[in-house]
Amino acid sequence: MNGNQDGNAHARAGRRGPVGFAVVGAGLVGPRHAEFATKVEGAALRAVCDLREDRGRALADKLGAEWAPDYREVVKREDVQVVNVCLPTALHLEVATAAAEAGKHVMVEKPLDLNVARARQLIDVCRRNGVKLGTIFNRRFVYGTRRTREVVQNGELGKLLVADMRFKAWRPQSYYTESGWRGTWSKEGGAALINQGIHGVDLITWIAGPIKSVAGHARHLRHDIEADDTTMAVAEFENGALGVIECTTSVTPRQGDWLEFHGANGSVLLENYKISSWQLEGVEQGEPHPEESLLPGADKGVDVGHFLQVQDMADAVAEGRDPVVTGEDALHSLAVVQAIYESERRGGNQVEIAEIMATAGMSA
Numbered sequence: 001m002n003g004n005q006d007g008n009a010h011a012r013a014g015r016r017g018p019v020g021f022a023v024v025g026a027g028l029v030g031p032r033h034a035e036f037a038t039k040v041e042g043a044a045l046r047a048v049c050d051l052r053e054d055r056g057r058a059l060a061d062k063l064g065a066e067w068a069p070d071y072r073e074v075v076k077r078e079d080v081q082v083v084n085v086c087l088p089t090a091l092h093l094e095v096a097t098a099a100a101e102a103g104k105h106v107m108v109e110k111p112l113d114l115n116v117a118r119a120r121q122l123i124d125v126c127r128r129n130g131v132k133l134g135t136i137f138n139r140r141f142v143y144g145t146r147r148t149r150e151v152v153q154n155g156e157l158g159k160l161l162v163a164d165m166r167f168k169a170w171r172p173q174s175y176y177t178e179s180g181w182r183g184t185w186s187k188e189g190g191a192a193l194i195n196q197g198i199h200g201v202d203l204i205t206w207i208a209g210p211i212k213s214v215a216g217h218a219r220h221l222r223h224d225i226e227a228d229d230t231t232m233a234v235a236e237f238e239n240g241a242l243g244v245i246e247c248t249t250s251v252t253p254r255q256g257d258w259l260e261f262h263g264a265n266g267s268v269l270l271e272n273y274k275i276s277s278w279q280l281e282g283v284e285q286g287e288p289h290p291e292e293s294l295l296p297g298a299d300k301g302v303d304v305g306h307f308l309q310v311q312d313m314a315d316a317v318a319e320g321r322d323p324v325v326t327g328e329d330a331l332h333s334l335a336v337v338q339a340i341y342e343s344e345r346r347g348g349n350q351v352e353i354a355e356i357m358a359t360a361g362m363s364a
C-alpha cells in the first residue's frame with residue numbers, strides 16, 4: 001500500500017461526516033471517479049455534472065447522487081467539499097478556478113491543462129484560495145511501479161543507465177472525431193502523447209528522476225487529426241541516464257505498455273505496469289499486499305489507482321494535508337510532452353525542459 005494510505009483507518013474513524021464529492025464530466029473517465037466516491041471510506045458522492053443529460057443524469061441516478069448540467073451550480077453546493085474535474089483538457093483551468101474560488105478542493109485529471117503556463121495558473125488559483133489540488137496519475141499506485149521506484153531511488157539498481165517507456169495502442173478515428181476535442185491543439189494540447197503517453201512520461205520521471213532535454217518526432221501517421229498519433233523521442237535525464245519515449249495510438253492490434261529500467265546492478269522490466277522481468281541479484285522483487293487485489297478497480301489493473309487517489313483525497317481533506325500527487329507533481333511530465341512537440345516543430349532538434357518551464361516563468 002502507499003505510505004499515506006497506511007494507518008488511515010484511525011483518522012477516518014474520528015471524522016464528523018463524509019467528505020462530499022462532485023464529479024464534473026461523465027464521459028470516459030468521470031464514471032470511475034463517481035463510482036469510487038461512493039466506495040471509499042469517509043466519502044460521499046453528492047453530484048454529477050455533465051452538459052449531456054443522457055450521461056450525467058444516468059450516472060447520478062445509478063449512484064444515488066444529483067445531476068446538474070451547469071458546473072457553476074455544482075461548485076456552490078454546501079454539501080460538496082471536493083470537485084473532480086473529468087472534462088476535456090482545455091476546460092480544466094476554468095472549472096478548477098470556479099471550484100477553488102468557491103472554496104472547494106480540486107482533483108483534476110491528467111494532464112492538468114493544455115500546457116505548463118495554464119497548469120501553473122491552475123496551481124496558483126488553488127494556492128490563493130487555500131484549497132488542496134490533486135492530480136490523477138493512477139499508474140503510480142500499482143505495486144510494480146512503486147516497487148521499481150524503490151529500487152531505483154534507494155540505489156539497489158545501481159547507477160541508472162537507461163529508462164524507457166513504450167505505449168503502443170490503437171484508437172479508431174471515431175475516438176478522435178466523435179469527441180469534438182481529442183487530437184486538437186486548442187482543446188487537447190496535442191493528442192496521443194499528451195493524453196496516453198503522459199502516463200509513461202510521468203512514471204519514468206517519477207521513478208528515474210527529471211528529464212533534462214528531449215529530441216524527437218511527434219506526427220500523425222494514420223488518423224485525420226491535427227496533432228500526434230505516433231511519437232518517438234530520445235530523452236536525456238538530469239542524472240545522465242538516457243531513454244526512449246515511444247507513444248502511438250496507430251498500431252493494430254494493441255501491443256501494450258512497457259517500462260524498462262537498466263542500472264549498473266541489473267534490469268527491471270514492466271509490462272502493463274506489472275513487473276515482467278526482475279533481473280536484480282540479491283534484491284527480492286516482493287509482491288503486493290494480498291488486500292490490494294481486493295480493492296475496487298484492482299480487477300481492471302490501473303483503475304485501482306483511481307480508487308486509491310479518491311480515498312487519498314478524502315483522507316487529505318479530513319487530515320488537513322496535501323494529497324499524495326499534487327498539482328506541482330504534474331508539471332514536469334507536461335513540460336516534457338510540450339518539449340517533444342516543440343522538438344517536432346524544430347525538425348527534431350533538442351529542446352531543454354528548462355526552456356519550456358521558462359515560458360511559464362518557472363525554473364526546471
Ligand SMILES: NC(=O)c1ccc[n+]([C@@H]2O[C@H](COP(=O)([O-])OP(=O)(O)OC[C@H]3O[C@@H](n4cnc5c(N)ncnc54)[C@H](O)[C@@H]3O)[C@@H](O)[C@H]2O)c1
Pocket residue numbers: 024025026027028029030049050051052055069070071086087088089091109110111136138179195
Ligand atoms: N487517468 C486516466 O486514466 C484517464 C483516462 C481517460 C481520460 N483521462 C483524462 O480525463 C479528462 C476527460 O477525458 P474523457 O476521456 O473522460 O473525456 P470525454 O469526452 O469522454 O468526457 C468528457 C465529458 O465532459 C462533458 N462536458 C464537456 N464540456 C462540459 C461542460 N462545460 N460542463 C459539463 N460537462 C461537460 C462531455 O459531455 C463529456 O461527457 C481528459 O483530461 C483526459 O485526458 C484520464
